[in-house]
Amino acid sequence: MAVTAFFSAFMGVVVFFFSLSGNMGSPAHWIYAISMLAVFAAMIHTRAYSRWRRVFQVSFALLFMISFIGILYDERGSMSLTQDTVQSGEVPFCQIVIPAIIAPFALTGRVIFPARMTGHFASVMGMILLWFIATVTIGRGWCGWVCFYGGWEEGASRILKKPRVNLLSRNKDLRSFQFAFLFFVVLMSLGFMSSVYCEWFCPFKLVTEYAEISDLPSLIATVIFIGLFLGLVIVLPLLTRKRTQCSALCPFGAFQSLMDRFSSYRVVIDVDKCVGCMKCAEACSFCAIDRETIREEKGRPELTCAKCGECLSVCPTGAIRYQFSFQAVSDARIRAKGCSPVPKNAPSNRFGAYFQAILDPQYLFVFTAFTFSVIVSGKFIPDAFIRIASIAFGGPR
Amino acid sequence: MKVFFSSFAEPLALGLSTGTWCAMYCVPVLLPFLLGRDESGYKKNSLLIAFFLLGRLAAYGAIGFALSRLGLLAMEYFDPVLARRLSSGAYLVCGIVLASGIYAGRCASCKTALSPDSAVQTGSRRPGFPTEFESNLNPRRNALAAAALLIGGGDRRVSFLSGMSVGFHICPAFWTAAFRSAASPSAAGGVLYFSLFYIGTLPFFLPLAGVPFASARRESLRRIARTTQLLIGAYFIIFAGFIPLAFGR
16 A cells, blocks of 8 residues: 555656646646546556556547547648648657668668657657657557557457457467568668658558548558558457557567667566466467467567566466566576576565565556656647547537 | 769769668668578678679669660650659569569479579478478469569579669669760760769678678578568569559559
């Protein structure tokens, strides 16, 4: 209880700073702040991180769509992306494009995405700064905790109780395909000096903005967008209970997997406690745990782990936990020498136990990841509340 | 001094200053192909790069020959629209070469055409995933396998053909060099100008010589690179080739 209160107080400061300050008179912002604090407190108190994370992410995906489309209508009067918008560089920048812009920028000094560099609600510099800080803290945890697109798959993958299609034996292929697709997107963006992913392969055009249908190629592109959204974001997650677009197509996800080595936290599997029941592999939404992962006693999920916490919640022996990266590396080295890491000493008093608890990497990771959730959602969710209220009850926004 | 500058220094400087663009067009084709080769050492890797560059040079030679035959009529025929169509056609052919190149020498019917440099590795075969397996694709039923049969069993041939098809993609640097060499007072001078420009672009391909350093360390890279090669092939065929040719986009 004391730990919950401690972390909730700090989260209150974060929510105040990123959403409530400057909007104290807005009921929507108060509802958002109270909701976020309630979700976070429930998460810490029950330790059911993944369940509450899911509640947040699914809600965020829906509310982000309402807010984002509303902003587009305010700015340009439609969801449609016109040539004028592209030429004037008024397209909101999206994190999925980050890996595709690096190589062209390195070689030519040009940003191939037609967005504003600064000053816009989704400017290039703003998103890159956010990505950089997220990378060195939560790494690919962005996908599991923050991504406003991932909530669609998260929701679809939880509709059925059991998977109708089992992808477990295909995990390695899916992972390979995701990295191959990242490689493809990077190379093609370099070769054509344009963001080919946005032009032809983005499944989320349907819930953000779409290119104007002015000729047959743009119609083909739209059909591809709709097909990818229905197939990879709705139908396949529904049948497999996996986040298939995140696991097989998203170039940003693959890129974050590679960048994850710089992050401060990891998910580790205690091979001494693991009984090989494979519940974690079945529960993993990102295809990051295989039979080989468990059989070969790797001590951690595969590269594509998004630290969503699904495996933590289903592990019957508590063998899976969040850990500091430096600690995980040193433990792995000790195990490589054939020894067991020295267990922590039990605290001698209540204060010691409390102090040890607030320094526990699992709480710190959850706090950090949820802080990013607040940073990214702090503007969009209250805005969506206001828009919904103005539609439901009429009157000005 | 002036002659030296216009005949030697200028084309080299042009090649060196615009080589980045050449690399940007060619590396996306060449890099996954090199990474995905079986048992590729430094020697074989360098040989494949050389074949690719030879193919590119052959394409340039063909365009140069056409320009020289047309003379001043080139101004009539060679316009941006033709260049765009030529590029789309080049991408279409390159896409077919790359996509079928995955299976060249690996499908059951290509066995007779197997060359020593495309070793077939049998292993756990998973249909539809271009990993290091001997494919059972039937050329009579599968277009990729049929194209692979046409290309034959050699990585060198795939490398040469992909280089040649990329060569027909006319980039701004090539345009500049081609017309500058066409304006040369003599044919030999034009050829020399263009050759020096071409040599000037070559240093940008040197980093590719280090590809085996990466691919030898990670087996999974080869598997990923082959899938990427297939994706790039498909992208070239559909989005960079067929759609622009058919709909003029």
